[in-house]
Amino acid sequence: MTLFSNPLCAHSHRVRIVLAEKGINIDIVDVDDTDLPEDLLDLNPYNSVPTLVDRDLVLYDSRVIVEYLDERFPHPPLMPVDPVSRAQFRLALYRIERDWYTTAAEIEAAGDKKPALKARKILKESVISSAEVFSAKPYFLSDEFSLVDATIAPILWRLPRYGIELPASAAGVQGYMERIFARRSFQASLTELERELRQ
Ligand SMILES: N[C@@H](CCC(=O)N[C@@H](CS)C(=O)NCC(=O)O)C(=O)O
Structure with missing residues (x-):
């Protein structure tokens, strides 16, 4: 492959x-x-x-x-098995793609220009407002790492690149990021350029 x-x-x-x-x-x-x-x-x-x-x-x-x-490659599975949870996770994937990935792309495309300010504010507020979800369980709505976490992690890793600093009130997100970023698999996934984003 x-x-x-x-x-x-x-x-x-x-x-x-x-x-x-x-x-x-x-x-x-x-x-x-x-x-x-x-x-x-x-x-x-x-x-x-x-x-x-x-x-x-x-x-x-x-x-x-x-x-x-x-x-x-079914092991380890990265989606729940029951239809209701699968649907909830798929909805979360849809929302992260639609809200976070789209806004992140706007920030990247705008560079230093004005539209970046608005997009940065939207993404920052959206991440902060999710803090409670991130502190409820070790991973997104789950005790196990899933496709939702694999989708969220690249955006959170890039927050410094997007010019976003989280406030102390977003401790739930910080804890979640520490858990995800410490995973051996996450570390193995990083390219040199991505590693430099947080050095
Ligand atoms: N919806 C696509 C978006 C992928 C995407 O935007 N890729 C960018 C790089 S991050 C790209 O290839 N841009 C060049 C292009 O689309 O022509 C996905 O999830 O894979």
Whole structure:
């Protein structure tokens, strides 16, 4: 299997976390968004990373990829088994993608310009308002690490890059971040450039 991944991309990081959680060995090809390899252009009509190639199967979109990996490599499972909990976790994935990933992309795209200020404020308030959920259990609504945690973690790791500092009142989020970031698999998922974001 091959994963086309950008070393600073949150969506690619999400997939790398799942690979590390499951101990899957795979070729990771680092790509630069501005200079995509020919192979990738042929494989993915959206020319985006992450893109996973597993023999004849080519997958893009990080959600599609992580759900495939969870089914193809069932241990450890990263989704609950009962339908109600699965639906709740899927809804959480949808909301994190829609609210956090979209806002984070706006911050990245705006750089130092004014729209970044608004997007930064929105993301910061959204993270702070989730503090209670993060302190209820060791992981997101669960005693076990899941696809939801693998989706949240890349955004929280990048808070310094987004210019977001959490206040002391968000202690629940801080504790959650410490638990996630200390995991061996999370550490193994980081690229050099990602590691530098918090050095
Ligand atoms: N919904 C996609 C978004 C992926 C995405 O935005 N990737 C960025 C890099 S972080 C990219 O490839 N941008 C180049 C492009 O879309 O042309 C996913 O979850 O994989």
